[in-house]
Amino acid sequence: MNHLLFLECSPVGSESLGAQQVLAALADCESFSHGIHVTTRSLAMEPLAALSAQYAQAVTSSAPSDDPVLARSERLIGELEACDGLLISTPMHNFAVPATLKLWIDHVLRKERSFTITPEGKAGLLRDRPALVLVRSGNPCVGETARQPDFLTPYLRHALSVMGIHNVQFVYLPGFPLSAEILAQTRHALTAFLVPSRPTGDLP
């Protein structure tokens, strides 16, 4: 991978266990790859502005992309187009994506820009690229031990696929403290995602 877009969505920023796992994996990758260019968006620490009436009007009336009110949306879509890998580290908030990540989606999921309408439904206009979503939650949200619904995974998978990003892997980090085994599996998944060509025998 050459250019990673990293969306960090925790309100505690770099204190987040998810973010720490990503930063450790990136540091590990630096030692054996030529370096991955990373564009980081801290969606909770530097939240996007709430949607304005003008933005809603521009989106629903399919205003041209050079309309100034769409400038932020254009910049965010441009970041997506420029990357060849998307990494999202997000907490689960009330069984779903946090509001800050939802706001990012409301800026990038735009008709005739990132998706179009066909007789079969919405179809993505962005090039597919690998994506990994690291989900932190207080309690398990998938698998046999889950005692809560998970609206985050199907929602995010659908939102990304509408734009054309279908190649999405989810990794879950439930509860605290996390076992050494789960942390090792997470680092393994992150490293394999960041440097897919690396022989798996070398993975930490």
Ligand SMILES: Cc1cc2nc3c(=O)[nH]c(=O)nc-3n(C[C@H](O)[C@H](O)[C@H](O)COP(=O)(O)O)c2cc1C
């Ligand atoms: C507003 C809010 C809502 C939350 N909702 C859930 C939830 O629905 N399910 C869950 O398991 N954890 C929930 N949590 C716990 C967080 O997911 C957890 O504390 C967080 O992911 C820790 O991640 P970090 O170590 O990366 O900061 C919630 C936390 C907050 C602040």
